[in-house]
Amino acid sequence: MQAFAYKKESVYANYDLFTGIEPMALSQAIMTALIEDDMSGYELAQSFDSSLGLFWRASHQQIYQELKKLSEQELLNKREVSQTGKPNKIVYGLTLLGREALQEWVFKESKVQEAKDDLLVKLYNLDAGNVSHMITELEGRRENIMQRLYLYERIRRRHYADPDALPIRRQGVYLALLGGIRNGEQYLGWCDEALKQLASIDAE
Amino acid sequence: MQAFAYKKESVYANYDLFTGIEPMALSQAIMTALIEDDMSGYELAQSFDSSLGLFWRASHQQIYQELKKLSEQELLNKREVSQTGKPNKIVYGLTLLGREALQEWVFKESKVQEAKDDLLVKLYNLDAGNVSHMITELEGRRENIMQRLYLYERIRRRHYADPDALPIRRQGVYLALLGGIRNGEQYLGWCDEALKQLASIDAE
DNA sequence: GGTATACGTGCAAGTTATTGCATATGGATC
């Protein structure tokens, strides 16, 4: 008779921020966004639409939940800020513990979650009846990537005109931006190649 | 007194494969993989490591569950195949309904789930103490992408030496492959740029 | 007055994906 069943612990329940395995980097992305400035959840969600968020998308619900978790873990502190004409906000900042955890994290093994693009799967289904639709979709992609590249270039000219002169950390940020630019340029080139190929099929 | 509470239906519960909103394309990726050959879950998981899976990763658990769901929806049929020296396998194939659903799906709006790369977040945390670690990580990335490019090129030479001569559908597959190749080439170039920049920082 | 938008936080319920494990056959290696 087994009165006390063995209670199986979650693999994640007691993972250690300093020695354990990190499940996913949203928490680190948020902490990283807070390195220079304290921010509220709302502000973070917006900055995720322009800065780090160019490489790491997160909805505001995800951000609010993560902020709550991180402040419970003492990696962030929070304070309420009264505002006039707007609702009050809760501003979060990195604690010393948080900064240490972030620096430690950098040395851990990286994870890559590769992009998933419906369009590539669709291309496996190419036939005479949907060529023109594929062309339309590709043109849409082309337009989107163009706009993104404009944005990147604006940021680059404004803040990273002379990357070698920047402090080290900003040089790292520049390299990430450069990755986005190069990736966009490549995608644009591929769109054009693909459009050319599809046009020749469509003409037949 | 409310004897019969209003039972709220899931938004997804009764979505229609032909008119509704598709949640995610794993099911379509699997169906696509089955266009030419019937396969078992195990074989699919393996083919996902070489063909479509180059652009759409899925674990075997995901695949088995999705196969079950799709065969319940009559989009796939299944049959057990006896084997000697190995366990029996369950082979799945596209039904007519499945083929139709797949063709319809191509005309729906595409979704892109952009890549999430820890390394880019890490670069935001670049400092004198971790430059050499970043270099090590980047060199690892470089090595991986090289190997992937070799694989892509092998496939290209073997099956897509003369893309214009291929049947239409294979031309689509070729374009997806080309996307992978271009993306790899770009990533490789970025790695080299970044490594150069980091080396100059490290030397200071 | 009504509606829309920006600001601001958050719950509830669902879907999607990962991790760890269970089970089983047969061949190869130590």
Added chain:
DNA sequence: GATCCATATGCAATAACTTGCACGTATACC
């Protein structure tokens, strides 16, 4: 004989993420 690997399927638990909504303040526009 024991251990490992490839084949083959699958459950259970949890984590990660999405969707829809609720609540509330203030400004602007029709």
